[in-house]
Amino acid sequence: METVGFIKPLLPVLFKGAIRTLEVTVLALCIGTAIGTLFGILSSQRLKCFPFSTLVNTYVAVVRGTPVFVQLYIFYYGVSDLVGINFSPFTAGFITLGLNSTAYVAEIIRGGINAIPAGQWEAAYVLGYSKFQTLRFVILAQTIRNSVSSLTNEFIALIKESSILGVIGVCELTKVSRDLVSRELRPMEIYLMTALFYFAMTTVLAYVTKKWVGRSYGNN
Template identity: 35%
Template sequence: MFLSLFKESLPSLLTGLAVTLKLAIFSIIIACVIGVIIGLLGISKNKILRGISTVYTYLIRGTPLIVQGLFLYFGLGALFAMRFDPIKAGILVLSLNAGAYLSEIFRGGILAVDNGQMEAARSLGLNYPKAMVLIVLPQAFKIMIPSILNQFIITVKDTSILSVIGIRELTQSGQIIIARNYKTFELYAMVALMYLILITVLSLISKLVEKKLSYGIKA
């Protein structure tokens, strides 16, 4: 019975899984851009820029993701009398949320690069922005890749929260099927199993990448 139900529900669940991956991938790409910008603001000598970074990370990290999603989709939608596209709203919410955490990762990664690298670049005639982009950030990225992959895994799991704004990702797909056949235990077990398999695969990839980076110089 369970196998027949799984076979019957699999196409819909796979469609939801595809949406989950789409949300996570687009979000983490945008979040990396946000993270770099906010991370650079966080190490700026300008107090105003550092203040912007601090306020952003404080607000995002200090509020639940579900509240951020509801605020953006329903709150701002009501304020401006407009209806947001759920997928775009979901990507925006996840990007802003992950960006706040990635900003700290990027800030730490940049600070982990030896100061001599920046000084050497400046002595060669590169200005600060060029030295940061061409010399410091590439080295920092190598340090940060495992943490970025870990944040991607967290973002994949966070997509389930977006079912509250009507996005038909994996969790919402399971809920829709449950509304038709009332097989609550079986369907949530299937959804949990699919998440478990996906997260396990991503975790293994993350560990392999981390191991490769650790021994990359010797290779």
């Protein structure tokens, strides 16, 4: 009962941190999904566009080969000075996570497209579909349906990766928790509640993603 009495007044503060985490994640997800899907399409075997595909491969290799923590510092401090724009911590945070996610989504989409048998393309052409129509109505639908598990894992990873944004001052869930621990000196209870918040967010995101894909693309 004493623990419940201690945690209860802290819940609104943790909830605000969770909301900030979701805001960052949703914005990063939009960037990663939009640009990553485009990169994946244009670098796939059937639609490979040189030198664009080479640039995409290089970008993916660099992003996957460096820690997101380092990417965050480079963007927040380096890019801001380079372009002369003073990005807020929140803006720098979701852009960095979005650009990081772009590389992984691109690989997922590219792999999904490449896995579709060539006969699917040829059958669509025989039916009078253009290349764009084939991609939109035949290939992408199957790609997304077959990649739902990988995409869901990437979206969940975004939520967890947002926990590093506190180092540049974003008041997301983990930073709020650390501040509470510094003030209250009771790390076990606070971090357990933090873990429950993350578990709830990732579980809901996984459920919503699978439901949306199932409804939109007939995933069983």
